[in-house]
Amino acid sequence: MKPTLLRNGRVIDPSNHRDEIADILIIDGRIADPATTRDPQWEEIDARGLIVAPGLIDLHVHFREPGQSAKETIASGARAAAAGGFTSVVCMPNTSPSVDNPSVVTWILEKAKAEACVNIFPTGAITKGIAGEELAPIGSMHKAGIVALTDDGRCIQNHEIMRRALEYARMFGLTVMDHCQDYNLVGKGVMNEGIVSTALGLPGWPSAGEEIIVQRNALLAELCDTPIHCQHLSAGGSVAILREARARGIKISGEICPHHIALTDESIRTFDTNFKMNPPLRTQRDIDLLIEGVADGTITVLASDHAPHCSYEKEVEFDLAPFGILGLETELGLFIDILVHKKKAIDLPRLIAMFTIEPARLLGLDRGTLNLGAPADITLIDPGLEWTVDKNASASRSRNTPFHGWELKGRAVRTIVAGQTVWAL
Amino acid sequence: MNDLPLPESWTHKDLVSIESLTVAEINFILDTASAFKQVGTREIKKVPALRGKTLVNFFVEPSTRTRISFELAAFRLSADVVNVSASTSSLTKGETLKDTAKNLEALHADIIVLRHSSAGASKFLADRLESSVINAGDGAHEHPTQALLDTFTIREKLGRIEGLHVAIIGDILFSRVARSNIHALLKLGAKVTLVGPSTLVPRTFEAMGVTVTHDLDSILPDVDVLNLLRIQHERQRKEYFPSLGEYTSLFGLTKKRAEQLKPGALIMHPGPINRGVEIDSDIADSSRSVILDQVTNGLAVRMAVLYLCAGASRTS
Numbered sequence A: 001m002k003p004t005l006l007r008n009g010r011v012i013d014p015s016n017h018r019d020e021i022a023d024i025l026i027i028d029g030r031i032a033d034p035a036t037t038r039d040p041q042w043e044e045i046d047a048r049g050l051i052v053a054p055g056l057i058d059l060h061v062h063f064r065e066p067g068q069s070a071k072e073t074i075a076s077g078a079r080a081a082a083a084g085g086f087t088s089v090v091c092m093p094n095t096s097p098s099v100d101n102p103s104v105v106t107w108i109l110e111k112a113k114a115e116a117c118v119n120i121f122p123t124g125a126i127t128k129g130i131a132g133e134e135l136a137p138i139g140s141m142h143k144a145g146i147v148a149l150t151d152d153g154r155c156i157q158n159h160e161i162m163r164r165a166l167e168y169a170r171m172f173g174l175t176v177m178d179h180c181q182d183y184n185l186v187g188k189g190v191m192n193e194g195i196v197s198t199a200l201g202l203p204g205w206p207s208a209g210e211e212i213i214v215q216r217n218a219l220l221a222e223l224c225d226t227p228i229h230c231q232h233l234s235a236g237g238s239v240a241i242l243r244e245a246r247a248r249g250i251k252i253s254g255e256i257c258p259h260h261i262a263l264t265d266e267s268i269r270t271f272d273t274n275f276k277m278n279p280p281l282r283t284q285r286d287i288d289l290l291i292e293g294v295a296d297g298t299i300t301v302l303a304s305d306h307a308p309h310c311s312y313e314k315e316v317e318f319d320l321a322p323f324g325i326l327g328l329e330t331e332l333g334l335f336i337d338i339l340v341h342k343k344k345a346i347d348l349p350r351l352i353a354m355f356t357i358e359p360a361r362l363l364g365l366d367r368g369t370l371n372l373g374a375p376a377d378i379t380l381i382d383p384g385l386e387w388t389v390d391k392n393a394s395a396s397r398s399r400n401t402p403f404h405g406w407e408l409k410g411r412a413v414r415t416i417v418a419g420q421t422v423w424a425l
Numbered sequence B: 001m002n003d004l005p006l007p008e009s010w011t012h013k014d015l016v017s018i019e020s021l022t023v024a025e026i027n028f029i030l031d032t033a034s035a036f037k038q039v040g041t042r043e044i045k046k047v048p049a050l051r052g053k054t055l056v057n058f059f060v061e062p063s064t065r066t067r068i069s070f071e072l073a074a075f076r077l078s079a080d081v082v083n084v085s086a087s088t089s090s091l092t093k094g095e096t097l098k099d100t101a102k103n104l105e106a107l108h109a110d111i112i113v114l115r116h117s118s119a120g121a122s123k124f125l126a127d128r129l130e131s132s133v134i135n136a137g138d139g140a141h142e143h144p145t146q147a148l149l150d151t152f153t154i155r156e157k158l159g160r161i162e163g164l165h166v167a168i169i170g171d172i173l174f175s176r177v178a179r180s181n182i183h184a185l186l187k188l189g190a191k192v193t194l195v196g197p198s199t200l201v202p203r204t205f206e207a208m209g210v211t212v213t214h215d216l217d218s219i220l221p222d223v224d225v226l227n228l229l230r231i232q233h234e235r236q237r238k239e240y241f242p243s244l245g246e247y248t249s250l251f252g253l254t255k256k257r258a259e260q261l262k263p264g265a266l267i268m269h270p271g272p273i274n275r276g277v278e279i280d281s282d283i284a285d286s287s288r289s290v291i292l293d294q295v296t297n298g299l300a301v302r303m304a305v306l307y308l309c310a311g312a313s314r315t316s
Helices: A076-084 A102-115 A136-145 A158-170 A194-202 A208-224 A235-249 A263-268 A286-295 A333-341 A347-356 A355-364 B023-040 B065-076 B097-106 B121-126 B144-158 B177-189 B203-209 B217-224 B245-249 B257-260 B291-315
Strands: A004-013 A018-029 A030-032 A042-046 A051-054 A056-061 A087-089 A119-122 A148-150 A175-178 A228-230 A252-256 A378-388 A406-419 A420-424 B056-059 B081-084 B111-114 B132-140 B165-169 B191-195 B211-213 B224-229 B266-268
Touching: A004 A347, A004 A378, A051 A347, A056 A076, A056 A347, A056 A355, A056 B203, A076 A406, A076 A420, A087 A378, A102 A119, A102 A136, A136 A158, A158 A175, A194 A263, A194 B203, A208 A228, A208 A235, A208 A252, A228 B056, A235 A252, A235 A286, A252 A286, A252 B132, A286 A333, A333 A347, A333 A378, A333 A406, A347 A355, B023 B065, B023 B144, B023 B177, B023 B291, B056 B097, B065 B081, B065 B111, B065 B132, B065 B291, B097 B111, B097 B121, B111 B121, B111 B291, B121 B132, B132 B144, B132 B291, B144 B177, B144 B217, B144 B224, B144 B266, B144 B291, B165 B177, B165 B217, B177 B191, B177 B203, B191 B217, B191 B245, B203 B211, B211 B217, B217 B257, B266 B291
Parallel strands: A004 A042, A004 A051, A056 A087, A087 A119, A148 A175, A175 A228, A228 A252, B056 B081, B056 B111, B111 B132, B165 B191, B165 B224, B191 B211, B224 B266
Antiparallel strands: A004 A018, A018 A030, A051 A378, A378 A406, A406 A420
């Protein structure tokens, strides 16, 4: 492989507090010293006008293999990731069978090595069968290569089990991530509980059903002095709980997904199941509070919760449809458009940090930086590029997005994994 | 039949909600229903309006009175009627609602009357079928023909809707009848008060433009119409109120409470009634109760809806 020189881009590497026009040199799949004597044989990529960022990491995707490859495969999910500017994804364990033992972890890693064009980082279930009752073989899965623990899609209701999971995970340095949902409060809820659910007669999912578990997690993180990460936060109240806990030094963090700041529950008035996800779309007040949490640093990670489902599965009665939407290919555009251009909540370096060094540090991944010698995972971004979302152009096997036809500003234009361009616009 | 409004002036092939109708459209249905009510008093009650048309009563959730009412309405309009229930359909074999309905359409069903436990199910089918889809109740969302027959009955008995004060009492949270009535009554200019336990009548309803109260006695002297909903205290309602006895003591229309009503105030109920629970047995049979008039009017209203929507689908 010839060395590649990315020339004259705006290099934004938050891990090194770097934001400058510079060249980036890639030799043998790693970041090399650009002062190296140049050779006319090198491949050159003109990055003028573009941002050169460490390869983006999506901390929250569902790639459906093993077991549900009609929705998404590791290969197709990886292509969608690349097309969205992501060089690494952290895969949730609620596959079929679930990732609750080392053999499934090994299977996923081998499949990824053979077929995936981006880095696949599997997580393991906290409990056997993601049933919330008995601890899964966490140590064995750690040896097999998981990068974190989560029962995502479900939430451990028994606080004692959650406490012991946190304590046990600490032994391996594994971060526990939690899908925050109290089953008694949420019941059969399929959308935000509020004015719209009242009008439509759909079962409501109250914000308190999330907030009470975020608070539970803050208390347990404090009790165990162990980090815990709250996934896909949707409720404004969760931000306040997180802010207060973090101010007291508790090791708790949170992520948000683009749909929770791009859409409100008003969208569900049409009963379109592409607006059904878990946790649900909430209100403008929640959006404002989530964005405030991003702006003041309470929320540290941006992620997609990429959740592919077949069209025929989504084309059913609203309360019977599966939760979840695609995310990887629209995520960066939505976040740049909303957080940077429209709301001016954060600048581009902070946005890139939330996609790179923040998730990398949270899980201890050797990614998210342009350090010399680091794997040459790089995303080129045109923050001003105006484009229209076309679900039919998606690399995913599924089409369940509510953003079809949306006009966005900001997009990845090239994705480089270990020095190789795996996708370019 | 010369006295019937022309269906050509009706443009909707479906009736999925009251919320989506204009005031003029609601009044047009009610006027058409008046004409059909006249037909019901004739020696020969049958008219040929839907001769050759096929109506499928597709009841995924069980119902007796609404299904029979639609069935009789279709017979009176000379349509052919087939009844399909969840247990006799392929839904039990895992077929989707869309596929089952597409099969019915492939069998040339002109009108599908759908009763379903999921909110939005009728709109879902209406958006995907050429056939007319009539909502006979979708989860806790809407039950438009019930609201139409209720407003028809009020208009018939009191001569108007505008300016009246209507109270809807009971399990509002889970009631499609309540939601359709709220939309219809507000559009037609009534004042609407919802009454019931705070667990079943949350304040969020106020955003729809109604008043919420948990004190029935305070409003009785002011209301023109009391619409009592059936109260259930089965497994799924246990956490909402302690007992039927306590419900009756707080919200039941007892004889004593009925004495507080103005003269001429109407007592309504969509049925089936629980005698001695939400309504005193004698009050249910009293002269101010219009419960059976509602049932009779339901037939005329459903004839009007079928006639208009089938006509719209024919011309479109």
